[in-house]
Amino acid sequence: MDASTVLSLTEVRKSYGGRTVLSGLDFKLNAGECVALLGPNGAGKSTTIALALGLTQADTGSVELLGVTLPRDGHLARQNVGVVPQYDALDPDFTVFENLLVFGRYFGLHGAQLRERAKALLEFAQLGSRRNDSVSALSGGMRRRLMLARALINRPKVLFLDEPTTGLDPQAKHVIWDRLVELKRQGMAMFLTTHYMDEAQRLADRVAVLDHGNIVVCDKPLALIRDVVGHAILELWGTGAEQCVASLTANEGEHSEPVEQRGETYYFRNERADSMLTKLKDSTHADVDYIYRPGNLEDVFFSLTGRALRDD
Numbered sequence: 001m002d003a004s005t006v007l008s009l010t011e012v013r014k015s016y017g018g019r020t021v022l023s024g025l026d027f028k029l030n031a032g033e034c035v036a037l038l039g040p041n042g043a044g045k046s047t048t049i050a051l052a053l054g055l056t057q058a059d060t061g062s063v064e065l066l067g068v069t070l071p072r073d074g075h076l077a078r079q080n081v082g083v084v085p086q087y088d089a090l091d092p093d094f095t096v097f098e099n100l101l102v103f104g105r106y107f108g109l110h111g112a113q114l115r116e117r118a119k120a121l122l123e124f125a126q127l128g129s130r131r132n133d134s135v136s137a138l139s140g141g142m143r144r145r146l147m148l149a150r151a152l153i154n155r156p157k158v159l160f161l162d163e164p165t166t167g168l169d170p171q172a173k174h175v176i177w178d179r180l181v182e183l184k185r186q187g188m189a190m191f192l193t194t195h196y197m198d199e200a201q202r203l204a205d206r207v208a209v210l211d212h213g214n215i216v217v218c219d220k221p222l223a224l225i226r227d228v229v230g231h232a233i234l235e236l237w238g239t240g241a242e243q244c245v246a247s248l249t250a251n252e253g254e255h256s257e258p259v260e261q262r263g264e265t266y267y268f269r270n271e272r273a274d275s276m277l278t279k280l281k282d283s284t285h286a287d288v289d290y291i292y293r294p295g296n297l298e299d300v301f302f303s304l305t306g307r308a309l310r311d312d
């Protein structure tokens with residue numbers, strides 16, 4: 001494993017009960033880098049995190065974390081790793097501060113050193129004033145921040161975050177993002193899963209899209225937008241959109257590309273978006289709702305993973 005690589009999964013295959021979840025996955029996380037793993041429900045994001053932490057074993061292939069082989073030496077690697085799991089695992093019988101102390105003791109910390117570390121982390125997580133509160137008195141956002149503080153108690157070299165802001169309101173989400181950006185600035189390597197494209201775009205140096213058992217792309221968010229989607233999207237929706245699209249495309253000829261559709265919304269990209277916008281402005285379909293906008297990560301995601309629901 002290269003010195004700058006903190007995590008590597010090579011040719012990893014994993015099945016559950018005959019159902020293939022990962023089919024030869026290759027991935028590397030470098031020191032100081034933040035990678036966001038995106039994928040539809042059930043694509044295998046949590047499974048990838050569990051493998052990366054040595055909590056489950058690959059059927060074939062190899063996993064190395066911080067220079068040690070998993071799952072064999074997982075306990076060694078986990079000494080230097082922080083994990084923010086998808087669901088809060090705080091002890092409701094303890095206060096905010098005590099939750100940090102208890103967790104720190106698992107890592108062999110104690111006494112004044114542990115108390116100082118816990119105090120500093122509560123300040124970092126903007127929970128200093130809630131130090132003596134019961135965990136049950138915290139809001140959802142505060143609980144996530146406490147989970148983040150807890151994951152940092154052992155001064156980890158790499159942080160794993162499984163959907164760190166799912167279920168939080170926009171304000172609470174932004175506070176978590178702000179804290180994660182600060183950690184990035186400090187050089188923390190981070191591997192996170194998310195369903196939020198804005199989260200991936202905001203935080204990730206590289207975005208990996210997992211689908212059908214493998215990573216289909218892994219690159220900088222803006223490079224993905226440029227390469228997979230392009231510079232512009234025209235979206236049309238609402239009453240009259242179908243008729244409008246039919247009339248705008250009527251002169252395109254029989255070899256024209258089919259028009260992309262997600263539910264009741266129609267999409268044109270790039271040069272076609274530009275020309276459709278011109279036609280639309282000159283047309284009689286003034287009442288149709290539309291927006292002309294830059295491409296984004298959600299467009300990349302749909303473009304690569306399709307539109308079919310994955311919850312069956």
Ligand SMILES: Nc1ncnc2c1ncn2[C@@H]1O[C@H](COP(=O)(O)OP(=O)(O)OP(=O)(O)O)[C@@H](O)[C@H]1O
Pocket residue numbers: 016017021039040041042043044045046047048
């Ligand atoms: N311990 C397990 N036993 C059996 N099947 C499992 C187990 N863990 C995961 N799976 C299955 O493996 C597949 C991938 O699950 P995983 O939780 O990794 O996906 P995910 O991408 O994290 O999904 P989500 O976005 O819904 O959280 C799913 O079909 C899931 O039902």
